[in-house]
Amino acid sequence: AAPGEKGCGAHTDFGGLTLLLQDENPGLQVWDRHSKSWIHAAPVPGTYVVNLGDMIARWTNDQYRSTLHRVVNMSGRERYSVPFFFSGNPDHLVECLPTCLAPGEAPRYPAVTVEEHHREMYRRTYG
Template structure:
């Protein structure tokens, strides 16, 4: 996607902050250890997640950042999934400001895309209005070191997986490495970087909603560039209390839904826990 309206200067500033963070000593990054956050926000070291079942842990490190919620917010008090305070190092006000601006702009963009999705499914433009209300969002800043010369069997930067939620808007650097699965040709295709663009992925929630009329995008990362790779996926998961049930325009006569209705938060918890338990 190009022509998205996200400020180029903001993207450049945020990318610089992210690269600076990942170049810090490990002990400094671990001050933001995600495992200490009740909201799953903060730093995740390399090999902490396994996205592809049966594969070695992923060769990536990340920083999870969401909307900023204080301790008194009702969603925080109720310990809702991914709702809470972000974790920051001292003297990072510029980083925080750029991140908050980026998340705001990306949320507006994702909301607009949900309107287009509705129209593509022969639904009213505002069909997803309630889903878009106070949505759960997550920005993951990721760093992939170069692929090892002698990797373990099936070891890669990011194992083959589909995203969990609604929409993913991915900003990738110039070094490439992202691959998507072509179901028809049964082969992996390189998603080559296009300057100024976002990769748009449909997540598992969209598959569920559309009875697999639209399918979530199977993808993986193998950083063969020989350089450090940086990317920033933005995950738009919608209102945690919204019920995802098969859309009326996605069932033919006498066809039954493949999936039972589910709350957004319940769906996200199930998908999230699977990738951490198996690793």
């Protein structure tokens, strides 16, 4: 990518967890809702970035939510990263965990399977 060219536009991950191995070239940016700006997530050698996906919000009634992020390669060099996306069994039912509900509170999301969740996310994104 040319310097300043997006490697991946702003998005959240659909599934449960993402593990990301980055090379030494920066590019990953995370949206800070409080300052309304992008924060550079500089690579740290020997580490992985661990990101929660949208499915975690369903399980936790939004106590934990996925992080809006993007990739902008401004290094002038090729940048490589290796993501591992974990979503679980497509038939597993994803519903709010009882410990994530306050007394009298209702789940914000209906129960769906992992597959149904992914189909809806793809429909919203690409449909």
